[in-house]
Amino acid sequence: MERIRQLGTGIGWRPEIADAVERMAGSAGGVDWVEVVAENVCPGHLPESLLRLRERGVTVVPHGVSLGLGGADRPDEERLRNLAERAQALGAPLVTEHIAFVRAGGALTASPLLEAGHLLPVPRTRDALDVLCENVRIAQDALPVPLALENIAALINWPGEEMTEGQFLYDLVDRTGVRLLIDVANLHTNHVNRGEDPAKALDELPVEAIAYVHVAGGFERDGVWHDSHAHPVPPQVLDVLAELASRVSPPGVLLERDENFPEPAELERELDAIRGVLKTAGDQGGASKSDEPATAPTTTPATAPATSAESAAGSGSGSAATPATSAQSAAGTAPAAEPVTSAEEVPGGESEPVARQRLGLAQAALLSALVAGTPVPEGFDRVRLGVQSRALAAKRADVVGKVAPELPVILGTSYRPAFVAYAQGHPMTDGYRRDALSFAEHLLLGDRVEDAGTRRALRAWWLERSGPAPLSRRPTARLARATRRVLLRR
Numbered sequence: 238m239e240r241i242r243q244l245g246t247g248i249g250w251r252p253e254i255a256d257a258v259e260r261m262a263g264s265a266g267g268v269d270w271v272e273v274v275a276e277n278v279c280p281g282h283l284p285e286s287l288l289r290l291r292e293r294g295v296t297v298v299p300h301g302v303s304l305g306l307g308g309a310d311r312p313d314e315e316r317l318r319n320l321a322e323r324a325q326a327l328g329a330p331l332v333t334e335h336i337a338f339v340r341a342g343g344a345l346t347a348s349p350l351l352e353a354g355h356l357l358p359v360p361r362t363r364d365a366l367d368v369l370c371e372n373v374r375i376a377q378d379a380l381p382v383p384l385a386l387e388n389i390a391a392l393i394n395w396p397g398e399e400m401t402e403g404q405f406l407y408d409l410v411d412r413t414g415v416r417l418l419i420d421v422a423n424l425h426t427n428h429v430n431r432g433e434d435p436a437k438a439l440d441e442l443p444v445e446a447i448a449y450v451h452v453a454g455g456f457e458r459d460g461v462w463h464d465s466h467a468h469p470v471p472p473q474v475l476d477v478l479a480e481l482a483s484r485v486s487p488p489g490v491l492l493e494r495d496e497n498f499p500e501p502a503e504l505e506r507e508l509d510a511i512r513g514v515l516k517t518a519g520d521q522g523g524a525s526k527s528d529e530p531a532t533a534p535t536t537t538p539a540t541a542p543a544t545s546a547e548s549a550a551g552s553g554s555g556s557a558a559t560p561a562t563s564a565q566s567a568a569g570t571a572p573a574a575e576p577v578t579s580a581e582e583v584p585g586g587e588s589e590p591v592a593r594q595r596l597g598l599a600q601a602a603l604l605s606a607l608v609a610g611t612p613v614p615e616g617f618d619r620v621r622l623g624v625q626s627r628a629l630a631a632k633r634a635d636v637v638g639k640v641a642p643e644l645p646v647i648l649g650t651s652y653r654p655a656f657v658a659y660a661q662g663h664p665m666t667d668g669y670r671r672d673a674l675s676f677a678e679h680l681l682l683g684d685r686v687e688d689a690g691t692r693r694a695l696r697a698w699w700l701e702r703s704g705p706a707p708l709s710r711r712p713t714a715r716l717a718r719a720t721r722r723v724l725l726r727r
Contacts, residue, residue: 244489245269309597396616403441
């Protein structure tokens, strides 16, 4: 593995704080580098603020959120191409993504393709690891710079997991040479939600593979930690950073904030707190393990202790769903969550295709339960899946409100409850812009908007944005044209 570039202390660049970031960049006690959500920038039309930062020599790292490398399908070539173009346009020394799946279903499982709109955890099993390693190799071959992968926060546990987080990440690095982006806030989240000890996870990590570290805020409610990126960094997260810094001097540490942005002075205080933790670890002779070769952790079945919510709910196992067929609708019966067993049990050299199908069936069953209301797969906690399902619907409402800001204005206070109710029975299948249009269609066709003025405004918005399209003979296209004719007559 090539020597990892030293980045320093950075902050997530967002348009809302672009001016503040520019003022802090390069100043004493400011920021040394920034990270930008890859899908939010266009290589040919980079924001002026990012261009000015680049001209001043500030490193910009693109951080992807939509590849879904932990999914059962191979990485989408166009998404990989887009990420590579952003890395080149920004002159980035590396790109980052997540160990997660974000969609499931489709041809692999003969079931509807569903989008989560969120990062969901992969099962820590041999099947999932085999698939992830191959997907990572495909991504590495397509990218012009090194790739680093981030551990994610999770509300739910997969049944039958075979490894701990640290064991899973160690094997991933050992087999692919990929680098790691360690989010200490996510380690704390998994400590609260899944009973996983951050110190144990850090002990098992190959710390020499860490490219940089994320630090972010969140909050706890009813025994569940929500990784919001909208609250100040709490002491517990800084404690996990201190644990990490006692083992290795991280090449870079980055403060994430995605909304509810505070005054610049508050961001500077949080950056100072991060530097203070790193300095204390250095003064105490930390990072003693940074130059030691990592020792492979022993792989044993990993069962996380029940959290308070799980204990209150009992085992919470739902009934198993039945296998899906290609004719089933997205809101129909989910494919069964089949046992995800080791690929080494598969004879005849068919381990990868069979592992992909088993993983695909399991992920499709889980995602369908979360976004389409199908039965909870066997072994999952019903209460936790309910919390995750509501969180996904709420996040969709937030993102659609940003993608189509006119909708919250037109609908007023009824927007959010109306969208959450819509989301629970209408899975997202084609991105947030299509989601916004489909939501408006749902309200208009169902006469769910009582006020005549609001209905007229919503209809005008939908008609303007749905726009004319080249005629198609496909049934779905004919239905869309018929829908438009109905709406035009109202």
